[in-house]
Amino acid sequence: MTSNLLDSQLDDILTRVLSDADDVIVVNPTADAIEDLIRVAIDADESLPSIRLLADERTLKDVMDDFIVASNAADLIDEGSLALRTTDDDRRNSLLVTADSVVALVDAGDQVGGLTADDGGFVDAAYDAYDTQWDDADEFGLRTPPISRVRETLADEISADAESDFTTILDSLETARGDGDGLDEVTISLLVAAKNEALLYDISKWGEDVGIASKATFSRTKTKLEDMGLIDTEKVPIDVGRPRLRLKLGDDRLRDAESDELASAATSLLA
Missing domain, CATH: 1.10.10 (Arc Repressor Mutant, subunit A)
Incomplete structure (x- = not known):
């Protein structure tokens, strides 16, 4: 994926990224982005990549208070497609990081833009940095059943x-x-x-x-x-x-x- 994803809905961006990658690290998503991600993943017709979601703990707790979202997320966790961990750093941009690209999610009101970087050196450095952050992060304990x-x-x-x-x-x-x-x-x-x-x-x-x-x-x-x-x-x-x-x-x-x-x-x- 080499082009920016503009004039898009968030669902479209998530669908495109999930279909093109084997492993996706979702960094600091908003509550709406988490809900959309779970919905897109549940509705996906194709096999899913490994989705690692690294989010602010308060945001995750609030989103997972909704049984509909949480029980679907639990299904994805149960089948091995999704993992949830928490970060205290909520100042970062919302990112979708794969081995081939970094997509920054920019909310423009009625639409969301996915600004894509695919320079090899930059993508490798970003992937390694967030992969390390993931390893150091705490697991989010989701108690809702699938x-x-x-x-x-x-x-x-x-x-x-x-x-x-x-x-x-x-x-x-x-x-x-x-x-x-x-x-x-x-x-x-x-x-x-x-x-x-x-x-x-x-x-x-x-x-x-x-x-x-x-x-x-x-x-x-x-x-x-x-x-x-x-x-x-x-x-x-x-x-x-x-x-x-x-x-x-x-x-x-x-x-x-x-x-x-x-x-x-x-x-x-x-x-």
Whole structure:
């Protein structure tokens, strides 16, 4: 790749660089660039290069608070395509560094420019410098489970319908943070369980086992949703011990909603 990438969207630049390289070091990306990188990598039709992402820790933490981004990133990590490390130096330019070129990302408002340097001596020096910085950097501990594992285990342990509803709800959302900009993964899981009338015990055990959240977090969120009228429960007797709780949707607007409308209906009720 020898030409500058101007009049482009960031997705286009990332796609071009990933398709031309065997190894890419992504240096000091913005939050938007990290999100775009994960999306482009997940959607790639071709095999991916090794992607080493070296970013400010605060930026990474903020981006990975979104379950949609983090669970897709975890999939890429799980398959060996992506690694995350942190740097305290956020003064550097945003760069895409490969063995053949260095691309500086320049945000020009409505578009992003990729200014490309391909002088052999300069590229070698830059690659060696960031390769060394990578070796010295701390690994970023991503605790979110891979989305493929979440879907597979949800289908196995709850039902195929629950997995389909979960996937449809996620696809209808731009973000899954639970901070006012969207539902979080625990709330989504409980709504899916209620739609499919699963037991609280089963969905919370699944959520804890797969790494979404603890049983206590599921219980607290269930109580909040029940208090707000989104979820109802009924007791289900068992042979030994206390009855378990079956989850049901508690509002007609949720019961009448299709899977792709459930998130927006729940968000309106939670507002």
